[in-house]
């Protein structure tokens with residue numbers, strides 16, 4: 001690890017690795033910082049070295065690409081700091097992290113933010129019960145722990161992760177009791193032209209479907225979870241039909257199933273806390289998953305020395321993240337004077353063309369992952385919206401009726417989003433509800449980012465100290 005990086009890269013997913021490799025090519029002193037124990041991010045998350053799995057569920061070719069990127073990063077000689085949670089970034093780009101040996105900080109000249117995405121789960125009665133987990137969270141369990149989310153699993157929500165997770169559960173010897181997809185077959189067919197551009201992914205999708213069919217997994221298109229209830233150590237899950245906008249069909253003919261767990265997710269949201277903390281200019285783009293930074297064609301954000309790439313700038317997938325990361329790295333090298341504009345253009349041009357293609361595919365996937373608006377209309381008054389602070393939809397409505405005009409006012413009035421997750425879980429839902437009044441997500445606003453960026457142990461941050469050593473301010477004269 002180095003103490004004085006010229007460029008610090010936050011995140012070692014494909015975007016961060018891409019940036020690191022480009023910086024290494026041009027002799028820039030870079031440091032990659034990530035809370036994980038190795039590079040790979042979400043999609044290429046490795047298993048701990050100490051694991052010796054047999055007959056693992058896993059998630060296929062991702063493991064190989066992850067190993068390749070880790071090898072490239074190691075061979076590049078770029079310094080890495082794993083197991084470090086970045087909790088604060090100052091306007092002078094001082095980056096503070098908490099690592100295994102306590103607090104650390106760096107003062108780079110430039111920062112590439114490659115912080116990835118966060119999972120979205122639209123609430124329903126029972127979503128906070130043990131045994132209910134996110135689709136993306138289930139991929140973490142499957143990839144890094146080789147563990148099934150349950151023996152008998154209901155998989156529900158929207159987007160390609162539905163089929164990836166159901167397939168991994170079946171492959172790992174579990175049973176998928178039902179797969180409830182908010183989309184209809186027509187929605188998938190409309191995405192086909194974009195999928196045809198990536199035949200490998202299309203083939204993989206076909207293989208997943210074939211395995212699910214062979215195992216007799218019931219596919220319930222245009223269905224959603226109405227409710228989950230505890231049943232002994234398991235769950236009772238009610239699934240019901242919805243229209244194309246996600247609104248419940250009447251009369252509702254719900255089907256109730258018993259399972260050990262319910263895995264449910266509604267796409268991904270760009271993680272923009274670090275960029276918002278630094279005051280980067282943002283705009284709302286529903287198709288990209290939410291609020292995203294305004295970037296120039298070279299991945300520069302709106303302030304000097306700040307670059308961003310990957311899903312944290314709009315959910316477009318791993319291939320696009322890697323390419324955008326490489327462009328961000330090249331641009332940082334250009335701004336440091338290590339390459340000239342001609343070298344930058346020659347190197348970035350082909351990457352940009354491949355990025356445009358990857359983004360077309362990513363956009364099609366994002367559309368499949370976007371929850372329809374009717375899901376939010378259908379949220380009933382008693383449903384908990386903010387699970388950290390136990391705030392219900394009724395309380396959110398009451399605050400709106402009392403005059404809360406945007407998400408930040410709503411936060412002060414209800415404590416919604418003030419818990420340990422800092423609104424990462426509830427923020428999108430709350431903003432959708434506010435937008436039903438304000439008319440748009442842009443008008444509903446985004447929560448002001450605050451430190452710590454992620455929950456951390458304050459005791460570990462403070463370290464060992466003696467109360468007698470704390471300097472006390474002298475009392476003001478009377």
Ligand SMILES: Cc1cc2nc3c(=O)[nH]c(=O)nc-3n(C[C@H](O)[C@H](O)[C@H](O)COP(=O)(O)OP(=O)(O)OC[C@H]3O[C@@H](n4cnc5c(N)ncnc54)[C@H](O)[C@@H]3O)c2cc1C
Pocket residue numbers: 010011012013014015016033034035036040041042043044059084085086087114115116117118119136137139140164268271309310311312316317318321453454
């Ligand atoms: C939980 C989850 C699971 C997913 N699973 C899949 C999958 O199975 N297949 C698939 O195709 N796509 C999956 N995705 C989407 C996938 O993340 C992206 O398409 C791709 O990995 C984006 O790459 P990235 O480099 O932009 O971000 P990521 O790969 O998410 O990498 C971001 C990195 O930043 C680090 N980071 C963020 N904030 C901090 C901080 N404050 N301090 C320290 N480190 C930080 C994270 O630890 C992470 O390693 C998943 C997304 C999520 C959220």
